[in-house]
Amino acid sequence: MLALLAALAHDGYLAMLGSAAKRRAGGEPVAQYVRSRVPVAAVTTGAALLALALSTGGAFADVLAIIAGAGGGVGAMKALEGTRSRYRTGG
Secondary structure (H helix, E strand, O other): OHHHHHHHHHHHHHHHHHHHHHHOOOOHHHHHHHHHHHHHHHHHHHHHHHHHHHOOOOHHHHHHHHHHHHHHHHHHHHHHHHHHHHOOOOO
């Protein structure tokens, strides 16, 4: 569940950033960056959803779910932190 939450947070942040870039004059570089990060967001969300689906299986499926969830969650958090640090303003 935490992996899915992290992946959805990254997806939502990219969506918010892309929406703001489309409305702003000169926002094309940011919109292009967001488009380049969509595959990463899709993979981490897919891994988190796979982990959630695997968690309903037996013991071996639970181990695979833990591995997929950890990978998806860590990947999503690192991607979110990277995007946030790139576009962080204020202080």
